[in-house]
Amino acid sequence: MTIAIPDPDPDPDPEEPEGKIASRVIKVTPEIAETFLSRASVNRRLDMGQVRSLADTILRGEWKLTHQGIAFDAAGALLDGQHRLRAIIEANTPVEMLVFDGLPREVFPVLDTGKRRSAADTLLSTGAKYLPLLSSTIRHVILFKTMxxxxxxxxxxxxxxxxxxxxYNEDKDRYEEAVKIGRELSKHLFASQTVVAVGFFLTTEVAPAADIDEWIAGLKSGANLDPGDARLTLREVPRDTQKWGSRRRMGIRDQASIYIKAWNAWVDPERNGELRLRRLRKGEKMPMPVEVKFER
Known part of the structure; x- marks a missing residue:
């Protein structure tokens, strides 16, 4: 059913706009993208990181047709869309895109100036809690698995x-549990909430048979732990190692590697002798969590 919305101030003789804006959906191929880019006049500096990110989205089949597309002015010069066009060329894959023609050239300064939607904003509709931490956790789990x-x-x-x-939708229960544990355990460790949530997610994902409750309890209290217990060693990593301004500051990747090293030494005692909880050295690879599976 269509509901007509009356004009609150009807004008019997509306003026015709000076220029006519038209839009259409077309499949933009790499060749068409090259042609469109050749019509660029004034554009923002190209951000190749943004181009590669969009290209990866296209290659993964995640590109969606939205109102954000390509815009030309009345003279046919490209006003907006150079990053999307470059991404099509980079991915060497055609995608459907909305193309606008006839925009006034005066609109260029206000294009793409709105607040960019964050990952936390995107997760808002799920009803989950602690969205910044949740989105950061998911992002870094993906980075661990892909790079x-x-x-x-x-x-x-x-x-x-x-x-x-x-x-998140594929594994929301485990991500929400990881966020909960990250908030709790980070109070007792040097690592940030994100790092603990990421480490917890990655290690427990491959270790369904491990005694997770024992791991958590030891990290929380530190009570009655043997001197060589990896949980005690993890608890004793200096807390200032990840702070800004510290000469020994570590990023999330370094912190995650330490969490995983401690986990690996705990589930596989033979690794205890080689346990050194420090940042990754140049050329050192990220440790992979030890698997702990049920015996058949």
């Missing part, structure tokens, strides 16, 4: 909001 031995900061480490939402 464990590369930097987790900068343009190459961008993860799309759609990808974060999809990951």
């Amino acid at each position: 464990p031995n590369d930097s987790w900061i900068g343009n190459r480490a961008q993860v799309s909001n759609d990808r974060i939402l999809s990951a």
